[in-house]
Amino acid sequence: MDNLPDISLFKHRLDELAAQMADPAFFQNPRKAAEVSREQQKLEQLVADHRAHEKAGRDIAEAQALVKDASADADLRELAQAELPDLEQRREALRASVLRGMIPPDPTDSRNTVMEIRAGTGGDEASLFAAELFRLYSRYAEGRGWKVQPMSSSTSERGGCKEVIFLITGQDVYRQLKYESGVHRVQRVPVTEANGRIHTSTVTVAVLPEAEEVDVQIDPQDLEITVSRASGPGGQGVNTTDSAVQILHKPTGLIVQCADERSQLKNKARAMTVLRSRLLKLKEEEERAKYAAHRRNQIGTGDRSERIRTYNFPQNRLTDHRIGLTLYSLTQVMEGEIDGIIESLQRVDFEQRLAALTGVEYSGFRKDADGDE
Template sequence: MAIKLPEISPFKRRVEEIDAMMNEPDFYSDARRSAALSREHMKLRQLIEDYAALEKAKTDLADNQEMLDDDSADDELKELAEMEIPELEEKIEKLEEKILAAMIPPDETDSRNTIVEIRAGAGGDEASLFAADLYRMYSRLAERRGWRVEQMSASESGIDGFKEVIFSISGEEVYKTLKLESGVHRVQRVPETESQGRIHTSTVTVAVLPEAEEVDVEINPQDLEITATRASGAGGQHVNTTDSAINIVHKPTGITVYCADERSQIKNRAKAMKVLYSRILQMKQEEERAKYAENRKKQVGTGDRSERIRTYNFPQSRLTDHRIGLTVHSLPAVMEGDMDEILETLENEDMRLKIEALMSSTQSK
């Protein structure tokens, strides 16, 4: 069954617009903007080439089918035409899938660096230990991908766990890869302190935020309540003796950020502001998504940190992602950052649903 693709003309017009911008004398004065437009230009050019190849393949298929119906055509030519038909049909199907994926509007935050916030939920000490395990898991994943991890803020539990840990990950397409990790992660295992061998269930919440740029969010300095305090510590030579910790309250939203990881007040303030910008950006995005909540019911995940997304069952070495029904029996490897199968399956399902939505909107027009 032939797919009715969206019109190619808007994409051709966009290429013309970018061509005009690239010819402007000051195009390369803004390195980030010029790089983003250059990438978009390259992808659009590929899309247009693929669309032309699809049109040719469809024409060739129609010609071959017409030849088979022509009683006067040479038998040898008919045989060749019949042999080519399955190849052309396969080529058309693959090109249509590729074109549809390329036509989905890109999420402008996909290429952003990311701030990850992990918080212990239900389960007491065991939850805080699992929060530390997840921090280690994402750090190992980052190592595998060549990304850079920087801890921004942490509240330790005193048993090698975290009540809360906030860190940034920078690298190529970090947010695109991790954005579906937001939600409640549930762990089932026997705590080291459990003498009866009983399995305990605990939860940890994960929030994945695209790193905001100042152009995304406007913050009025008058709306900020900034307090410098002395960071608390375990004692010894590393105890802060100056007011280097920073607590920032954004009064209109009530968002509070505390940072005490650095000994410098200036560095702590810079880190805290980065987190604040990203949290406000996420709040804005969630407000926009809420407007279209009814249309998002079938999506892989809303990115809501209250949604239970995954269970880690240690006694059975099993991980289950509840959104896509995926179960893997290699939990130790996953906890070492080997998450490729999970992340790719999530991304493929998300892409499938986006294509389905695009097709639905195209057919309704």
């Protein structure tokens, strides 16, 4: 349990960074220099913790040997015995720190995020819940000081959302929200239900890291762009000009529509942002599928067909089926208080990645435990 994976590759990388920083032209690109400096500091800490872990192991071995040495002074043996718990605790803390440092960060964690919420099965009830999820994530974003920018929407007759696409900008947005992708199931009595029967509806949520042009190369020849007159409420400018934009990416069949802005150029720019983010997500899912073939357990951070969560209003209960988490605080959750859920998902994800690194399976993971009948 105390053995650590080899860190020679990390030491080699540290040497590479030192060589880069020794180059006289290193600080000509301040942004790149800052990134390299942060990586160097992290690796230096990793190497230092690894050395401290090895020293703690030697100290423990010496103390244990002294305790077993019948010829040693009794006071020294007693002192060594007393020091052992602290030494072992320090070694375990250093081990955890080293393993955390060895797990590679997700390169998209710091990205802004495009979220797409769509009503699934359940008709009007599904569209109403889609609107409530949009409010939930908007409240959560506001609480963290993030900015929410609507990009495209389609409303239902009862005031819900058939579809809403929006961009959230801020610090580490994708890191916090990436586990929200999937099918969200709601169980409650609709206001139109005369007999008080509980209905089940679904909403799909997609969370996409905002892609930059360098992330995804799009050949203009692969795009089919059409413009049309926007429909629905929105003012005279929206309804009298050809401002609505639809982009078809022919190789993948992806279609993006945007009509919220009066300007055709703005709608095209927003549609391209969504398209790039969807294409980047496709690339990520392909890579994750290859990696997942070697893992038994997966939290599931991207499959829109996966039922990830149930919101049971009669019981004031929320259940995340991926980790068996059940909370009886649905009222607070719907107000955007989802930090506890996200932290639990992040913790399980860390344990799984740690298990992949060390070969020790995480026993606390419980797939699809929901407590539903």
